[in-house]
Amino acid sequence: MTSSNSLLVQLLDQEFRNQRRGWGLQSADLRSRTAGQRLLSHVYGVTPEDSPGEVRRKAVAAVRRLSADFPDEMRLAVEYALAISPDAQWRSLSEREHSLAQTLLCSARTARRRVQDAFQRLAEEAAAEYERVNDQARTPDGADEGWAVRSLESLLRLDTPMPEVTETRSVVALRPGLRRIVTRFSLPRLPDGVPAAPDVVAEVQYGATLRAPARREGEGHFLHVLDLPRELGVGEHHEYSMTYRIPEGYVIRPYYAFVPLVACDAFRLRVRFGADRLPSRVRRFHGVPPRRLLDRDSPGEPLELDAVGEVALEFDRIRAGFAYGIAWQPAVGDTRFE
CATH class of the missing domain: 2.60.40 (Immunoglobulin-like)
Incomplete structure (x- = not known):
């Protein structure tokens, strides 16, 4: 992994941390919150014209796409932390992590660690996708880029x-x-x-x-x-x-x-x-x-x-x-x- 890629993973991990706050992807202010996160806006494909519902739909679709081949437990941690799962519709991340602990039959501390590990991998997947989008095979006039x-x-x-x-x-x-x-x-x-x-x-x-x-x-x-x-x-x-x-x-x-x-x-x-x-x-x-x-x-x-x-x-x-x-x-x- 290059140093630039490592930095990209760190930045995306921080933006995902912000997305997990409060109601997660169910938050009423998701649109404004995502607008301030440049990297995730690109990964989600969000535009300034998108309605709040469209931002939420794109965010959920992108997260599910990025985590599609995760182990079941890891994918569950992502969906609980972001309030995507119907079983995790709680107003705070701590409540959702507690619910995840009950589902996985583990302690709350272990559930938090599962969430951290899952989002580390999610950030790596998002970074790889971000770089693929920006580093597509080049044509002589650059028409494959950007x-x-x-x-x-x-x-x-x-x-x-x-x-x-x-x-x-x-x-x-x-x-x-x-x-x-x-x-x-x-x-x-x-x-x-x-x-x-x-x-x-x-x-x-x-x-x-x-x-x-x-x-x-x-x-x-x-x-x-x-x-x-x-x-x-x-x-x-x-x-x-x-x-x-x-x-x-x-x-x-x-x-x-x-x-x-x-x-x-x-x-x-x-x-x-x-x-x-x-x-x-x-x-x-x-x-x-x-x-x-x-x-x-x-x-x-x-x-x-x-x-x-x-x-x-x-x-x-x-x-x-x-x-x-x-x-x-x-x-x-x-x-x-x-």
């Missing part, structure tokens, strides 16, 4: 001759004067011996303009640089939408996966299959390692399509580097999929 995705809404259409995806993103500026960002779209690697397919066709629907043609990175990774309508200040949100059309002749794998490189608060997905190409089986996967998507026994809960051949999903507690989305068994004779 912003983060807060939500993604995707529409995958499979009722068209070839699949097409419309992705609507809400991004937040993490530095002043943000005017340019990048977006990436990836397709699976082509089988050996198959010629390289043409580029994916990308079209901005609203909220930005394409600065240049796509930059191809490897066989199936496409990077687009986007100019925003105006410069954004720190904490400002902006929404844009793009449609990607898969070129004819490109055989793809039967799944759609969102694998965020940085944290994202929410992901919504709608898939339209088409009445004449209904899959025999559909499943949802949530937070799986991307490599598992290639396994025959890859995890996922079964889903049912509605009367028009669609399915809509929502995902939260999203972690960077893991896959979220939908997979299906293609209809017999559907040659678009590998």
